[in-house]
Amino acid sequence: MYDFAAIGAWLEFAVRWTHVITAIAWIGSSFYFIALDLGLHRDRNLPSGADGDEWQVHGGGFYHIQKYLVAPDKMPDDLVWFKWESYSTWLSGFALLFLVYYLGAEFYLIDPAVMDLNIWQAIGISAGSLVLGWLAYDWICKSKFGDDNTRLMIALYVILVGLAWFYTHVFSGRAAMLHLGAFTATIMTANVFFVIMPNQRIVVADLKAGRIPDAKYGKIAKQRSTHNNYLTLPVIFMMLSNHYPLAFATEYTWIIASLVFLMGVTIRHFFNSMHARKGTPYWTWAVTAVIFIVIMWLSTAPMFMGDEPEEATGPALRFAEAEGFDEVHDIVLGRCSMCHAAEPAWEGLLWPPKGVRLETEAQIAKAAREIYLQAGISHAMPPANLSFIEDAERAKIVAWYEGAL
Known part of the structure; x- marks a missing residue:
């Protein structure tokens, strides 16, 4: 019996370690390419026909990077696809969700003071919300409503706020924050798997066949990449929150989560502007600090632990x-x-x-x-x-x- 508990704890640690490693790889490559794309010099008439280029130095060497809007004259045979960083992050994250919150549903997922659920009900709501949430998001993006990116981003924020409220009224505070992060991460990985990668495959296939790719595929992929750009930092906050009761154990957890998404926007706006050489809007850090102070204030409200049942059950x-x-x-x-x-x-x-x-x-x-x-x-x-x-x-x-x- 001892071995089972110890092995279970080490298995959870191993999966968590894997999740962190793959997340570093995904976020690192994502942030790098965002900065690279925004920082390209597009005011040069390059003989290669590339849209822009940039010189970089790292590790004692110099790199000359060029970006082609369509493709070079000859499609390279050794084209590198950045996808497994995203896939492995989600898969390891779901494995961790299963090990901690599904197998330990009574301890971590369910809070009878919030909603007295059976284990199968809580797991069903958890998994169902991830699937249905992605389907709803994807449908909105593909609809006429999604043609306006600003309107779409506002709608996405409203959806996230509503989901934050929903999770905090169904699960324990810790599980609510974690699930909001899992939902957001599911959107991000699904964007890569169902939209960005298929569109890139279509473009590559057209180029190899000598056809001119439809510009809509690049536009759609760019829209989803932008969403992922602004959602990354809030996801990290949500995943770390389970170590800090001040973030998840108050009656204002859903408001705190909503404000975290705004901080993700303000922080990324600063770096996106800087990388695009559009200035350094330091005011975004002031706004971020104010939002964080509000979060700190909300967290000091009476702790929302929920009274435990007088008798042990299950x-x-x-x-x-x-x-x-x-x-x-x-x-x-x-x-x-x-x-x-x-x-x-x-x-x-x-x-x-x-x-x-x-x-x-x-x-x-x-x-x-x-x-x-x-x-x-x-x-x-x-x-x-x-x-x-x-x-x-x-x-x-x-x-x-x-x-x-």
């Missing part, structure tokens, strides 16, 4: 009824609850770390796996063993958890 009930629970309950109250409480007694703490409360039997039983891994198998908790938990007490936590399995 899988947590097994741990509450297991042999040794009474001893573990006393250990946790004595060694952990001074910090993990609605009003922490430890000096300097204004809220429970990671939003985890360990004051009632139900809360302790529900957090059984985390207590086992953090304070039983490993010595991660308490930090620096500040509450002086003894090895014998850790052994009792291990015996209790493994005995309940």
